[in-house]
Amino acid sequence: MENPPIVILTDFGDTDPYVGIMKGVITKISPRANTIDLTQGITPGDLLKGAVVLWQSIPYFPKGTIYLCVIDPGVGSPRKGIVLETDHGFFIGPDNGLFTFLLQKKYNVWELKNQSYQLQPVTHTFHGRDIFAPAAAYLWNGVSPKDFGPSIGEPQKLPIPILRINHESIIEGEILYFDQFGNAITSIGKFHEEKDTLQFQIWIGTEGKRVIHRNSSVIRIKKNIFIPWAKSFSEIPPNHCAAIIGSSGLLEIAANRQSAERLLNLTRGESIFLINKYKNGVQHG
Amino acid sequence: MENPPIVILTDFGDTDPYVGIMKGVITKISPRANTIDLTQGITPGDLLKGAVVLWQSIPYFPKGTIYLCVIDPGVGSPRKGIVLETDHGFFIGPDNGLFTFLLQKKYNVWELKNQSYQLQPVTHTFHGRDIFAPAAAYLWNGVSPKDFGPSIGEPQKLPIPILRINHESIIEGEILYFDQFGNAITSIGKFHEEKDTLQFQIWIGTEGKRVIHRNSSVIRIKKNIFIPWAKSFSEIPPNHCAAIIGSSGLLEIAANRQSAERLLNLTRGESIFLINKYKNGVQHG
Amino acid sequence: MENPPIVILTDFGDTDPYVGIMKGVITKISPRANTIDLTQGITPGDLLKGAVVLWQSIPYFPKGTIYLCVIDPGVGSPRKGIVLETDHGFFIGPDNGLFTFLLQKKYNVWELKNQSYQLQPVTHTFHGRDIFAPAAAYLWNGVSPKDFGPSIGEPQKLPIPILRINHESIIEGEILYFDQFGNAITSIGKFHEEKDTLQFQIWIGTEGKRVIHRNSSVIRIKKNIFIPWAKSFSEIPPNHCAAIIGSSGLLEIAANRQSAERLLNLTRGESIFLINKYKNGVQHG
Numbered sequence: 081m082e083n084p085p086i087v088i089l090t091d092f093g094d095t096d097p098y099v100g101i102m103k104g105v106i107t108k109i110s111p112r113a114n115t116i117d118l119t120q121g122i123t124p125g126d127l128l129k130g131a132v133v134l135w136q137s138i139p140y141f142p143k144g145t146i147y148l149c150v151i152d153p154g155v156g157s158p159r160k161g162i163v164l165e166t167d168h169g170f171f172i173g174p175d176n177g178l179f180t181f182l183l184q185k186k187y188n189v190w191e192l193k194n195q196s197y198q199l200q201p202v203t204h205t206f207h208g209r210d211i212f213a214p215a216a217a218y219l220w221n222g223v224s225p226k227d228f229g230p231s232i233g234e235p236q237k238l239p240i241p242i243l244r245i246n247h248e249s250i251i252e253g254e255i256l257y258f259d260q261f262g263n264a265i266t267s268i269g270k271f272h273e274e275k276d277t278l279q280f281q282i283w284i285g286t287e288g289k290r291v292i293h294r295n296s297s298v299i300r301i302k303k304n305i306f307i308p309w310a311k312s313f314s315e316i317p318p319n320h321c322a323a324i325i326g327s328s329g330l331l332e333i334a335a336n337r338q339s340a341e342r343l344l345n346l347t348r349g350e351s352i353f354l355i356n357k358y359k360n361g362v363q364h365g
Numbered sequence: 366m367e368n369p370p371i372v373i374l375t376d377f378g379d380t381d382p383y384v385g386i387m388k389g390v391i392t393k394i395s396p397r398a399n400t401i402d403l404t405q406g407i408t409p410g411d412l413l414k415g416a417v418v419l420w421q422s423i424p425y426f427p428k429g430t431i432y433l434c435v436i437d438p439g440v441g442s443p444r445k446g447i448v449l450e451t452d453h454g455f456f457i458g459p460d461n462g463l464f465t466f467l468l469q470k471k472y473n474v475w476e477l478k479n480q481s482y483q484l485q486p487v488t489h490t491f492h493g494r495d496i497f498a499p500a501a502a503y504l505w506n507g508v509s510p511k512d513f514g515p516s517i518g519e520p521q522k523l524p525i526p527i528l529r530i531n532h533e534s535i536i537e538g539e540i541l542y543f544d545q546f547g548n549a550i551t552s553i554g555k556f557h558e559e560k561d562t563l564q565f566q567i568w569i570g571t572e573g574k575r576v577i578h579r580n581s582s583v584i585r586i587k588k589n590i591f592i593p594w595a596k597s598f599s600e601i602p603p604n605h606c607a608a609i610i611g612s613s614g615l616l617e618i619a620a621n622r623q624s625a626e627r628l629l630n631l632t633r634g635e636s637i638f639l640i641n642k643y644k645n646g647v648q649h650g
Numbered sequence: 651m652e653n654p655p656i657v658i659l660t661d662f663g664d665t666d667p668y669v670g671i672m673k674g675v676i677t678k679i680s681p682r683a684n685t686i687d688l689t690q691g692i693t694p695g696d697l698l699k700g701a702v703v704l705w706q707s708i709p710y711f712p713k714g715t716i717y718l719c720v721i722d723p724g725v726g727s728p729r730k731g732i733v734l735e736t737d738h739g740f741f742i743g744p745d746n747g748l749f750t751f752l753l754q755k756k757y758n759v760w761e762l763k764n765q766s767y768q769l770q771p772v773t774h775t776f777h778g779r780d781i782f783a784p785a786a787a788y789l790w791n792g793v794s795p796k797d798f799g800p801s802i803g804e805p806q807k808l809p810i811p812i813l814r815i816n817h818e819s820i821i822e823g824e825i826l827y828f829d830q831f832g833n834a835i836t837s838i839g840k841f842h843e844e845k846d847t848l849q850f851q852i853w854i855g856t857e858g859k860r861v862i863h864r865n866s867s868v869i870r871i872k873k874n875i876f877i878p879w880a881k882s883f884s885e886i887p888p889n890h891c892a893a894i895i896g897s898s899g900l901l902e903i904a905a906n907r908q909s910a911e912r913l914l915n916l917t918r919g920e921s922i923f924l925i926n927k928y929k930n931g932v933q934h935g
Contacts, residue, residue: 097688117384141389425671430674544665610773
């Protein structure tokens, strides 16, 4: 089998050498490892966006991939460094909730304590370089996760975003973050298309399934702004917004070559409602 | 022979995981393929800049390179996905004009229809992941372009930028886009230096050649702003602009460590005139 | 031994194809060379930041690494192109001071004059593509540095940033640049932690060592703003700033998930003083 890549996710941006330095550390330990930038442009400290981005990305990488994830506002505090093993691969980073949405199946977690696999001296400000990049590289080289330190029970988790079925006909969610096009990615999902219907299955929290018909449902934001469905960005008329099933199955509020964020003055954390106007053919809403 | 790289050009920016996910898709199908970022920072939806950037970049990559090009405002609409084969290599992306400036020699085009080479289900919002990245990877693996779908005649083309020789002494062009330094890249070209003269040969549209002497010609923008030539950025005095032959042979309006765009309040699409004041030794202008 | 990577540092940003084109040039000459982006996001023309970034990054890459460094506002002027060899590896770029902080040990410098290792014709505007990228690739292929051109004595140097021990109890420095989080990286360093003390050793200019105790020293900026020490970002209270030993051993003025630059209205080049209030147990300041 081919060796898996080391996939890097940070909030370090691209104007400083921090990500480059982590790649230097990796190439010194594992000269043949292949690194892939997932993105280094997460808004600084935005653990929720980082966690959702990880969740939506991992299905597209090979099993066994090593994810080096450094969104680490608590660097230097007593927060732990961990390696998490799931069905998808290995996730290395601070224990601060970044891996919240990866814990739905069986997993194991170890603390990164073994100083033999760290750059010495470990600084208080750049564990990405001193602890996490070396861990990724040694793991790639075949070091067993349990050699990094003791097994721990549960990684930290972020507060779960709002996603609930309020009563039969209303699904309530919230805006999680905006992408660079100004699309609002919401917590309402995960959907997949099946013929003319949308199969909805809650992706976090309690279980729940629904069948949604685009032509008998509508999205509401703020007091009384109702937003129709569209299948693709190009269907949306200029200066209008629509609800789209985004590429990861989450409902997005989007515009066509414009920013939905700006058109509707949307803010992160804002509530969003999917209203099933008709149920069993009878209009309720 | 070495395997060619997969070169990626998008408008996805660097704050979202979209490019990283496409690389995940590629590495799953072609673990040994080498990817190169051409740029992921094209202004969203800017097909003209994308098309010019492709044109100026391909001479510097190996023959046979696979270009994965996703500037795709029409994703989910009936626009086709295609693979274009030219002397330079293979170009994969939406059929929306992105390949306009690559069609001057013999080429072949196929539609990307074969679902065996697509991620299922194909979404309405991210063909870069579902159709184009897999096509690039399978092509790299040796799948023949004709296995992706039927041959089609002509790819879509963008409106050709203005570039004409108005009469013997005036070449008219337009500003195509600005680079990150604020240099205005114009349609007037392509030039190459030969001793003290500039050899001008029209790079798009009808044929036409001229010999330009820097010391007997001048560039005009707006009503009456005349701009002199410079050979390099460092020759331009502070707070002034000059015409430069850019690295791809197109005339650029540039400043020295300042933004020509801001200094002259330039706008995209704005007309620009190269005035050959002297012709055959006789001053005309 | 593994082949070293080619590490790329520029101010070309990520919205233009310039870095991608340089990688194309490299892959044509050295298809098996591995490139690493150190950062392409240096502020355009900021040689000082580029030089400090290089200095802080090279310890983390393998010996023998080839650094392709193109911050080149003087492209097309008579400034030379050079290859510098140090204990750390090979540094290729314009002779404009970018390598100022790499010259503390034995080194050799050659001018890049041999046209056989350049793309022809060499333009006046993009030596990164025409001269420096080919040099990096040919060097990677095993061409000897002396085959590129004549040995020259001394590369150009930038003005050395202020860093002096004013009298026994005050170290004076300046703000060198800001990172993307708004941390101010200063010239005061290099520090390393040893138990409860900070061992200070001047990293540029004349030699000098001191032992600094965090609890008996303080940092002053502007007329009378005194800033305490913190060990990590997370220790700093909201809306406050503190002095931190950054990951490269330089003193940084930092805030906790906020921008120190904005909180204190800091500017580049601004003076900063480390005041050792107590000396030999006696308070002086």
